[in-house]
Amino acid sequence: xxxxxxxxxxxxxxxxxxxxxxxxxxxxxxxxxxxxxxxxxxxxxxxxxxxxxxxxxxxxxxxxxxxxxxxxxxxxxxxxxxxxxxxxxxxxxxxxxxxxxxxxxxxxxxxxxxxxxx
Numbered sequence: 001x002x003x004x005x006x007x008x009x010x011x012x013x014x015x016x017x018x019x020x021x022x023x024x025x026x027x028x029x030x031x032x033x034x035x036x037x038x039x040x041x042x043x044x045x046x047x048x049x050x051x052x053x054x055x056x057x058x059x060x061x062x063x064x065x066x067x068x069x070x071x072x073x074x075x076x077x078x079x080x081x082x083x084x085x086x087x088x089x090x091x092x093x094x095x096x097x098x099x100x101x102x103x104x105x106x107x108x109x110x111x112x113x114x115x116x117x118x
Contacts, residue, residue: 024050060113067106074099 016022028049032039039045044055 060110063110063113071099071103074102 028046031049032042032045
């Protein structure tokens with residue numbers, strides 16, 4: 001049992017070496033050691049050195065992305081309808097009103113979410 005466990009450790013070490021993780025970790029730790037000032041937030045320091053995003057609200061970006069995709073779909077439908085000859089003023093006005101209402105609802109939801117996040 002111990003031999004298998006040792007073999008797994010050796011395989012994992014080889015994996016870390018071949019992917020360059022050991023070199024990257026060594027560089028980041030070395031940068032941390034040689035810096036004159038210690039970072040207040042070590043996690044942000046690590047994220048910056050590993051290319052992560054710092055101070056980004058993923059939920060907000062996801063919500064905005066969803067809203068923009070829906071708006072894009074609505075606009076594509078309008079273009080398709082207009083190209084197909086559905087240029088009736090009433091149809092366009094109805095579509096605009098629905099879109100405006102949807103945008104207002106989305107904006108209120110975002111403001112509510114921002115207030116919750118604060």
